[in-house]
Amino acid sequence: MSASVRIRRAEATEGDVALAAPLFDAYRQFYDQPSDLALARDYLAARLWAEDSVVFLAFDAPDAPEAIGFAQLYPSWSSVALRPIWILNDLFVAPEARGRGVGHALLERCRQLAAETGAQRLALETLAGTTGARRLYESLGWQCENEGVRFYTLVVG
Numbered sequence: 001m002s003a004s005v006r007i008r009r010a011e012a013t014e015g016d017v018a019l020a021a022p023l024f025d026a027y028r029q030f031y032d033q034p035s036d037l038a039l040a041r042d043y044l045a046a047r048l049w050a051e052d053s054v055v056f057l058a059f060d061a062p063d064a065p066e067a068i069g070f071a072q073l074y075p076s077w078s079s080v081a082l083r084p085i086w087i088l089n090d091l092f093v094a095p096e097a098r099g100r101g102v103g104h105a106l107l108e109r110c111r112q113l114a115a116e117t118g119a120q121r122l123a124l125e126t127l128a129g130t131t132g133a134r135r136l137y138e139s140l141g142w143q144c145e146n147e148g149v150r151f152y153t154l155v156v157g
Contacts, residue, residue: 005105006062010055010070012048019067020044020055027070027092047072054086056109058093058102069093069102071110073122083120086113091124091133103136111140 010016018041025040047053058069072090077083088110093102114122124142126133138144 004061005101006059006064007056007105007109008059010048010057012045012051014045016055016057017041017045017048019057020070023067023070023092023094024072024090026094027090030092044072053089054113056106056113058097058106060097060100060102068097069106071106073110073113075117078120081120084117086110086117086119086122088122088124098132103133104140107136107140 010020021037021041021044024044025035025037028040029035044055048055052074054073054075056071056073057067059066060068070090070092071088074087074089076085076087078085088107091103091106093106110122113119122142124137126137134144
């Protein structure tokens with residue numbers, strides 16, 4: 001991991017929303033959504049101001065003016081473990097910053113949040129074709145849970 005990568009938690013401010021929104025928009029485009037910076041900004045602002053999620057921003061230097069990556073986590077609960085869990089729903093590193101330890105640093109900060117909050121686990125899902133991301137997750141101890149568990153979704157809107 002690059003020693004110069006700095007991670008900090010985003011605050012519910014216009015400035016932090018402005019830093020995160022272009023990355024969030026690019027992340028959505030990666031998943032074949034049309035670019036809509038205003039929508040990305042509004043969504044992030046609503047999540048941060050309502051404290052629905054935690055967003056971490058990555059910078060390549062302490063005084064860097066722009067973020068180069070972000071992670072967004074949503075809180076949930078394990079009824080079986082009787083403890084909180086965190087859903088790592090969004091993780092994105094700007095293409096020009098990839099391979100420099102940014103994803104590693106963001107994932108480590110997510111792990112720290114889980115530990116700080118007494119969480120039982122972190123969970124994420126990713127596309128099968130994202131081999132670089134999957135290698136990173138597995139190098140940090142994440143385990144693919146394909147065996148015995150099936151994930152279902154029901155689209156309602």
